Amino acid sequence: MESLGDLLKRMPGGNNALRQADKLMEDLLADPLVGLLRNKYPELDDDTIRLNMNKIYQCTKEYRNCSNCPGLEACPNDFEGHYTELSCESNGSLIQLNDRKVSCKKLIAKQGENKIRSRIRSFYVDDRALSQGYSADEIVSKDVERMKAVGQLMRYINITKEKGLQQEGLFLTGSFGTGKTFLMCYMLHELAKAGFTGAIVYMPEFVEDLKSLMMEPLKLKETVDLMKETDLLIFDDIGAENLNPWVRDHVLGSILNYRMNRKPTFYTSNYGLDALEQHFSFTNKDGDELHKGQRLMDRVRPYVELVHVTGHNKRGR
Incomplete structure (x- = not known):
């Protein structure tokens, strides 16, 4: 069975897609936020990062959005008032990266205020x-x-x-x-x-x-x-x-x-x-x-x- 990489190479524009994926992988590995994630989970290897590029990219993007928060009403994250949190589990040689949506402080404060107001x-x-x-x-x-x-x-x-x-x-x-x-x-x-x-x-x-x-x-x-x-x-x-x-x-x-x-x-x-x-x-x-x-x-x-x-x-x- 041919690999996904070989299949992509034979498709129109496939080599370009692979180069983009390699560039994204290279940027993620160099990202200080990914470095902090790997310090927290030393078992997180390059292969696991490659398999979970979307999750990791989403997490880093939303973290930076939250660091420059424009306010809850203008939240640029996919799920308003939430950010992606990652955790890593290992079972022998199997490494799994999990993601979940977490409410931000501004949303929690607003919900608390609404509860008071109610x-x-x-x-x-x-x-x-x-x-x-x-x-x-x-x-x-x-x-x-x-x-x-x-x-x-x-x-x-x-x-x-x-x-x-x-x-x-x-x-x-x-x-x-x-x-x-x-x-x-x-x-x-x-x-x-x-x-x-x-x-x-x-x-x-x-x-x-x-x-x-x-x-x-x-x-x-x-x-x-x-x-x-x-x-x-x-x-x-x-x-x-x-x-x-x-x-x-x-x-x-x-x-x-x-x-x-x-x-x-x-x-x-x-x-x-x-x-x-x-x-x-x-x-x-x-x-x-x-x-x-x-x-x-x-x-x-x-x-x-x-x-x-x-x-x-x-x-x-």
Whole structure:
């Protein structure tokens, strides 16, 4: 039986193909990366390298791509976010070179971030507030005027990580644009990394959409149940919504009644606690109902630590 080399020589262009193969083999043997591979596996001889030129070439090419990584979205490797790893096995005179695809650090980090993000639900809040990424240094240094509030937030995060869910949440109050939502999203992100689930709800739009959900009882129940059961629930910009008695007493009241003494609830607001009680006491339909506002605040006030967020307005910067 004639050899593959003899067969190639008799084919048109066969000699050229052989020369190219010889040149590739010569380049691979001289490649420092192949030298490192042979140091790791001394049994890897020239014949085995020749039989596995494609695998070895793929490995060296992808290694260099990763060394000059242009980013996960522009990954030049055949399998995005992966590189080829080689290992050698010998059984007597039989030497086998194995290849496998391995996830790169950037892909692993992205998958980890997606896993964290999957623990957080947002209702009517811009997802960029949750996906932009955070650093503790940025939180501390962005506005020194809110340092005290940041300290309270950091303590709360650390206690929850150490001791688990607290019964008490946080009530962040302050002027427009001081970063209350930003701080709450940071807390959600940090505690999601520790395994907790969370949801953040922008109250003005949520209340408006509840009116249409009245016609979809199953969807309404699913939404309310999620807010009852999630580990961390944030009502963002509470007090800016136009309340009606049904939303106040049967939706918001039901959620807060379930969560108190079970799971912490968090709030951001331009109102303080007393002003929020006045807001809850008035609806466009029934006017002033002081006892209704007091009853709802009995499910808020005892279960939060008040955090005053001071500083300058950061919107539009």
